[in-house]
Amino acid sequence: MYKAMTIAGSDSGGGAGIQADLKTFQERNVFGTSAITALTAQNTLGVQGVYPQSLECVEAQVDAVLSDIGTDAVKTGMLFSASLIRLVANKLDEYQVNNLVIDPVMIAKGGAPLLQEEAVVELRETLLPLGKVVTPNLPEAGKILDGRKIETIEEMEQAAKDIQAMGPEAVVIKGGHLGSEERSVDVLYDGERFFHYDSERISTKHTHGTGCTFSACIAAELAKGKNIPEAVKIAKYYITAAIRYSLNVGNGIGPTNHSAYRLHSLSVK
Ligand SMILES: Nc1ncnc2c1ncn2[C@@H]1O[C@H](COP(=O)(O)OP(=O)(O)O)[C@@H](O)[C@H]1O
Ligand SMILES: Cc1ncc(COP(=O)(O)OP(=O)(O)O)c(N)n1
Numbered sequence: 389m390y391k392a393m394t395i396a397g398s399d400s401g402g403g404a405g406i407q408a409d410l411k412t413f414q415e416r417n418v419f420g421t422s423a424i425t426a427l428t429a430q431n432t433l434g435v436q437g438v439y440p441q442s443l444e445c446v447e448a449q450v451d452a453v454l455s456d457i458g459t460d461a462v463k464t465g466m467l468f469s470a471s472l473i474r475l476v477a478n479k480l481d482e483y484q485v486n487n488l489v490i491d492p493v494m495i496a497k498g499g500a501p502l503l504q505e506e507a508v509v510e511l512r513e514t515l516l517p518l519g520k521v522v523t524p525n526l527p528e529a530g531k532i533l534d535g536r537k538i539e540t541i542e543e544m545e546q547a548a549k550d551i552q553a554m555g556p557e558a559v560v561i562k563g564g565h566l567g568s569e570e571r572s573v574d575v576l577y578d579g580e581r582f583f584h585y586d587s588e589r590i591s592t593k594h595t596h597g598t599g600c601t602f603s604a605c606i607a608a609e610l611a612k613g614k615n616i617p618e619a620v621k622i623a624k625y626y627i628t629a630a631i632r633y634s635l636n637v638g639n640g641i642g643p644t645n646h647s648a649y650r651l652h653s654l655s656v657k
Pocket of ligand 2: 396398399404405406428465466496497502595596597598599600601
């Protein structure tokens with residue numbers, strides 16, 4: 389059984405964070421483990437509270453998992469502070485994790501900050517160079533690039549290239565926040581080539597946890613031995629199905645449907 393670990397925040401509402409990651413790992417047939425960096429009191433209406441865990445607590449979780457079970461890939465999500473980022477980077481280095489997917493989570497859809505402003509420098513300088521794949525959305529890529537505006541596919545390509553130059557092997561800029569009414573395009577740069585992953589833009593408000601689910605799927609596929617362009621291709625199909633059949637639970641922005649790909653017998657074309 390291949391294994392994947394998520395180091396991220398808990399979403400009590402079940403649509404994003406650790407919960408989305410573990411559901412995705414299960415659906416992609418890898419054994420999922422976790423280390424929780426912060427608890428959030430969260431639902432479809434937004435984030436009501438953020439409770440970061442101590443360095444000691446996060447370190448103990450990572451050590452417990454990696455010293456015994458091990459892993460074929462790690463995905464990081466909400467890391468909240470510069471000190472947690474430093475700790476996680478040290479641990480990934482200590483356990484020589486190769487397949488690291490970094491989702492540089494900064495702000496929840498409702499606007500709640502999930503990363504302290506001053507931690508962006510630590511993210512850029514300490515964590516990004518360790519990544520196999522980094523998956524920023526447009527605002528996150530803009531922040532990593534010191535406030536740059538990214539509004540076109542050409543600007544996404546340049547941003548992917550500039551972030552890749554900071555050290556990770558590859559960068560996928562996610563296009564969920566792009567202005568287009570019709571298509572949702574993600575751009576991968578692997579240091580040599582650009583790949584575009586294009587899907588229809590699904591008209592739904594229930595998109596809570598899209599970024600977490602997408603990056604967790606990439607980690608699961610890398611764990612199984614897929615190369616980066618293949619892993620991103622599968623993740624794009626998986627998230628598109630999850631959004632197409634997203635769930636109207638709660639009174640706000642509902643979660644994606646992690647079982648959609650399997651329940652509707654979809655496959656990668
Ligand atoms: N309405 C939509 N229709 C189809 N795909 C979407 C839609 N919204 C987001 N996506 C896809 O979901 C994935 C996550 O993107 P995005 O929503 O930008 O991330 P985040 O949740 O980090 O903001 C990407 O593959 C993106 O193209
Ligand atoms: C605990 C936690 N982690 C990450 C997020 C952000 O998830 P994302 O997939 O970007 O989804 P939205 O918040 O944009 O819906 C989160 N909300 N909570």
